[in-house]
Amino acid sequence: MAVLVTGGAGYIGSHAVAALLERGEEIVIVDNLQQGHRDAVLGGKLYVGDLRDGEFLDTVFGENSIDAVIHFAANSLVGESMKDPGKYYHNNVYGTLCLLEKMNQYEVKRIVFSSTAATYGEPENVPIHENDRTLPTNTYGETKLAMEKMMKWFDAASGIKYVSLRYFNAAGAHASGKIGEDHNPETHLVPLILQTALGQRSHISVFGDDYPTEDGTCVRDYIHVSDLADAHVLAVDRLRSGGDSAIYNLGNGTGFSVKQVIDIARQVTGREIPAAIEARRAGDPAVLVASSDRARTELGWSPSRNKLEDIIGSAWAWHQANPTGYNKQ
CATH class of the missing domain: 3.90.25.10 (UDP-galactose 4-epimerase, domain 1)
Known part of the structure; x- marks a missing residue:
C-alpha cells in the first residue's frame, strides 16, 4: 500500500517524501509544481496535476493502492492571502474538499494534514497549547482552520481519520544535501x-x-524541516495502528x-x-x-x-x- 503525498515537491513535502523513502514506503506524489520543484522529489511516483481536477485524481487513486494521505498542497503566503482571499479559499479549502471526496470514494480513510499555528491568531498563552482558542488573524490561517473543520465532519460522516499538525517556522535542509528551501517569492x-x-x-x-x-x-x-517530516510519518503510523483523529502542535x-x-x-x-x-x-x-x-x-x-x-x-x-x-x- 502506498502513501499519497500532496504537495510532495514542495519544501516540507519533499522532506516528508525523503523520510518515507528512507523506511522503504511506496510513495505517490501529487504536485502542480506551482511552488514545488521536480528536482526536490527524490523518489516515488510523481503525478503533475491539480487536486481540483476530478479526472486527474481518479487517475491517481485508480492507478495506485493508497492507504494513507499526507496533505501539504496549499498556498501559504500570509500577505498574499489578505490581498487575494478567493485564491486561498479556492485552492486550499476547495482543493481539500475535492481530495476528501475522492478519498471517500476510493475508501482511503487516513489523512495527515500539514496545518499551521496561524490557526490560533494572537496567542492566549505562551507556549501555545492545542486547546487554546483558535481565532486566525489572516486568510491563510482561516483557510487552514476551515480545512481542519472539514476533516472533522468527514470523520463524523465517513470515518476518515485525520491528524492535524500545527507548526510555525520550518528551516534547514536535508542531511544528504540534495533538497532544501527554494520559494519564489521568498518570505521566510x-x-x-x-x-x-x-x-x-x-x-x-x-x-x-x-x-x-x-x-x-x-x-x-524554529524546527528543522526533517524533524517536521518525521512527525508526519509518525502521524501516519498512529492512524495505521487505529488511532483516533487528533490535533498536535509541533515546536521546539x-x-x-x-x-x-x-x-x-x-x-x-x-x-x-x-x-x-x-x-x-x-x-x-x-x-x-x-x-x-x-x-x-x-x-x-x-x-x-x-x-x-x-x-x-x-x-x-x-x-x-x-x-x-x-x-x-
Missing part, C-alpha cells in the same frame, strides 16, 4: 538571511525592535528572536549580514512558541535537530551549493 527569515550572506540582498530587514521581548525583536519557534518549545537568528547566522556563515531596522508589520505578535508536549507523549515525537546553529548550518550548506535554488524547468 532564514533563507532571506542566507541570501543576504550570499550577497543576493543588500541587507536583512528587521520589522520592529521595540517589542516586549529581551532584545526588542519578535520571538519565534524554545523561541529565538530575530536578532538571535541573525547573530547565529553570522557565526555559522562567517559573513557580516547587514541588518536594517524597519517599522513593525501589522499583526506580528511579539512571541509565538508552541508547546509540543502532546505530540511527544502521543506520537513519540522528539525533535533531534533542535540547535539553531545546526538548523542554520544545514540550510547554509544547501544554499551555498545551490545559490540560485533548484533548476528552473
Whole structure:
C-alpha cells in the first residue's frame, strides 16, 4: 500500500517524501509544481496535476493502492492571502474538499494534514497549547482552520481519520544535501538571511525592535524541516495502528528572536549580514512558541535537530551549493 503525498515537491513535502523513502514506503506524489520543484522529489511516483481536477485524481487513486494521505498542497503566503482571499479559499479549502471526496470514494480513510499555528491568531498563552482558542488573524490561517473543520465532519460522516499538525517556522535542509528551501517569492527569515550572506540582498530587514521581548525583536519557534517530516510519518503510523483523529502542535518549545537568528547566522556563515531596522508589520505578535508536549507523549515525537546553529548550518550548506535554488524547468 502506498502513501499519497500532496504537495510532495514542495519544501516540507519533499522532506516528508525523503523520510518515507528512507523506511522503504511506496510513495505517490501529487504536485502542480506551482511552488514545488521536480528536482526536490527524490523518489516515488510523481503525478503533475491539480487536486481540483476530478479526472486527474481518479487517475491517481485508480492507478495506485493508497492507504494513507499526507496533505501539504496549499498556498501559504500570509500577505498574499489578505490581498487575494478567493485564491486561498479556492485552492486550499476547495482543493481539500475535492481530495476528501475522492478519498471517500476510493475508501482511503487516513489523512495527515500539514496545518499551521496561524490557526490560533494572537496567542492566549505562551507556549501555545492545542486547546487554546483558535481565532486566525489572516486568510491563510482561516483557510487552514476551515480545512481542519472539514476533516472533522468527514470523520463524523465517513470515518476518515485525520491528524492535524500545527507548526510555525520550518528551516534547514536535508542531511544528504540534495533538497532544501527554494520559494519564489521568498518570505521566510532564514533563507532571506542566507541570501543576504550570499550577497543576493543588500541587507536583512528587521520589522520592529521595540517589542516586549529581551532584545526588542519578535520571538519565534524554529524546527528543522526533517524533524517536521518525521512527525508526519509518525502521524501516519498512529492512524495505521487505529488511532483516533487528533490535533498536535509541533515546536521546539524554545523561541529565538530575530536578532538571535541573525547573530547565529553570522557565526555559522562567517559573513557580516547587514541588518536594517524597519517599522513593525501589522499583526506580528511579539512571541509565538508552541508547546509540543502532546505530540511527544502521543506520537513519540522528539525533535533531534533542535540547535539553531545546526538548523542554520544545514540550510547554509544547501544554499551555498545551490545559490540560485533548484533548476528552473
